[in-house]
Amino acid sequence: MKITPISNGTAIDHIPGGMALKVCRILDIPETGSHSSISIAMYVSSKKMGFKDLVKIEDRELKRKEVDKIALIAPNATIIIIKDTEVTKKMQVSLPKKVMEIVKCSNPNCITNKKEPIVSEFSVENGSEIRLKCIYCERYVEDIMESIVW
Amino acid sequence: MSFKGKDVVSIRDFSRKEIEHILSVAETMVPAAKGQETNELMKGKILATLFYEPSTRTNLSFKAAMLRLGGSTLGFTDAKGTSATKGETLADTIRMAEAYSDIVVLRHPQEGSARLAAQFSKQPVINAGDGAGQHPTQTLLDLFTIKDELGSIEGKNIALVGDLRYGRTAHSLAHALAMFDTNLTFVSPKTLKMPGEVIKHLEDEGAEPVISDDLESVIPDSDIIYVTRIQKERFPDPAEYIKVAGSYRLDLDMIKDAKQTMRIMHPLPRVNEIPPEVDATVHSAYFRQAFNGVPVRMALLALVSGVV
Numbered sequence: 001m002k003i004t005p006i007s008n009g010t011a012i013d014h015i016p017g018g019m020a021l022k023v024c025r026i027l028d029i030p031e032t033g034s035h036s037s038i039s040i041a042m043y044v045s046s047k048k049m050g051f052k053d054l055v056k057i058e059d060r061e062l063k064r065k066e067v068d069k070i071a072l073i074a075p076n077a078t079i080i081i082i083k084d085t086e087v088t089k090k091m092q093v094s095l096p097k098k099v100m101e102i103v104k105c106s107n108p109n110c111i112t113n114k115k116e117p118i119v120s121e122f123s124v125e126n127g128s129e130i131r132l133k134c135i136y137c138e139r140y141v142e143d144i145m146e147s148i149v150w
Numbered sequence: 151m152s153f154k155g156k157d158v159v160s161i162r163d164f165s166r167k168e169i170e171h172i173l174s175v176a177e178t179m180v181p182a183a184k185g186q187e188t189n190e191l192m193k194g195k196i197l198a199t200l201f202y203e204p205s206t207r208t209n210l211s212f213k214a215a216m217l218r219l220g221g222s223t224l225g226f227t228d229a230k231g232t233s234a235t236k237g238e239t240l241a242d243t244i245r246m247a248e249a250y251s252d253i254v255v256l257r258h259p260q261e262g263s264a265r266l267a268a269q270f271s272k273q274p275v276i277n278a279g280d281g282a283g284q285h286p287t288q289t290l291l292d293l294f295t296i297k298d299e300l301g302s303i304e305g306k307n308i309a310l311v312g313d314l315r316y317g318r319t320a321h322s323l324a325h326a327l328a329m330f331d332t333n334l335t336f337v338s339p340k341t342l343k344m345p346g347e348v349i350k351h352l353e354d355e356g357a358e359p360v361i362s363d364d365l366e367s368v369i370p371d372s373d374i375i376y377v378t379r380i381q382k383e384r385f386p387d388p389a390e391y392i393k394v395a396g397s398y399r400l401d402l403d404m405i406k407d408a409k410q411t412m413r414i415m416h417p418l419p420r421v422n423e424i425p426p427e428v429d430a431t432v433h434s435a436y437f438r439q440a441f442n443g444v445p446v447r448m449a450l451l452a453l454v455s456g457v458v
């Protein structure tokens with residue numbers, strides 16, 4: 001597999017096969033007006049995962065909230081930070097116990113979807129699949145990807 | 151066990167031990183709830199009852215509970231004419247209400263509103279129903295009724311009947327009954343079955359609910375038949391509604407093989423689920439159940455104020 005190396009930026013490895021474009025959507029890339037190079041590899045064979053996706057973005061650092069969003073759809077992803085062509089940091093995303101603000105409750109009648117001075121909050125249940133339970137209306141988010149706030 | 155300052159938002163916030171404590175305090179409130187004793191535990195205290203949608207039964211029952219404890223109430227019974235119609239947030243209304251009272255009772259059409267209120271109020275908040283969400287005082291009075299009618303809850307055969315899909319109070323009650331190690335049977339038309347997610351949760355808690363759509367076959371073994379309303383709106387075809395409503399009607403013929411000790415409960419108001427001829431039988435417990443809202447709410451008011 002050949003992907004142009006980047007000298008400065010972030011690589012996100014071990015994304016579940018087929019999810020790379022969703023990760024890009026979460027990170028809002030490509031960014032309008034930016035010409036940073038972006039490499040996306042999909043369905044790369046992987047010993048650990050069978051197939052994995054990989055995203056490399058030049059000149060971009062991830063914010064905490066962005067990493068949390070990625071963890072919701074790619075809980076085993078690795079974030080690699082590259083500076084001057086060297087890997088300076090490698091870390092696994094971790095699923096937080098609760099997520100605030102970054103997801104919108106999928107229940108339209110939930111009080112968090114009305115004009116109130118609060119932010120959404122969900123407890124994270126990590127069983128065979130990740131589930132988010134709204135602490136207000138006590139319902140589960142139906143489609144996490146579709147409920148992530150951009 | 152202290153409940154002082156505690157909010158009552160969802161039955162899931164309470165352990166079995168805590169629920170048992172509430173029920174035993176409620177038991178001591180019965181004479182005062184009936185007016186046979188006077189009680190001044192809440193003298194000088196004010197209860198704010200904020201009802202953003204009408205619910206006569208729940209509203210009157212909370213007011214009666216506070217008055218029976220020697221306290222006073224203020225509030226509204228409908229959102230009409232309140233600042234909510236002028237666009238005030240619930241958070242702001244709650245901050246006003248908590249300044250005028252010692253406990254806030256909230257009924258609101260949006261799910262999660264009681265949790266929000268509890269976050270903004272320094273005074274305890276009691277959820278009197280948040281949309282299709284939680285209604286914990288209903289669950290507690292249901293449990294109190296079962297205990298009162300049968301002597302205990304554990305090990306009893308309890309059938310929940312009717313709309314188990316949309317009726318969220320049935321979900322909360324099922325959860326609480328699972329905590330008490332009861333034998334649950336869910337009886338509903340196929341289109342109104344208990345959601346798989348609720349059943350899975352119950353099984354995780356160790357319950358083994360039985361699913362049925364044949365009410366008659368369930369009656370002989372049951373200790374409690376808990377009937378909920380099947381709403382016409384749930385059926386696109388009116389003919390289908392009439393058929394279903396007919397086969398879930400608990401009339402004298404339907405209950406002829408019931409145990410003498412079997413009790414019928416219903417959160418009321420009923421429509422056609424239980425005909426009036428059943429009222430005079432030994433089985434009807436629904437009017438006592440409605441009364442039980444008073445001692446149970448008295449217990450909660452007294453507990454969260456820390457006076458018992």
Ligand SMILES: [Zn+2]
Nearest residue numbers: 105110134137
């Ligand atoms: Zn919600």
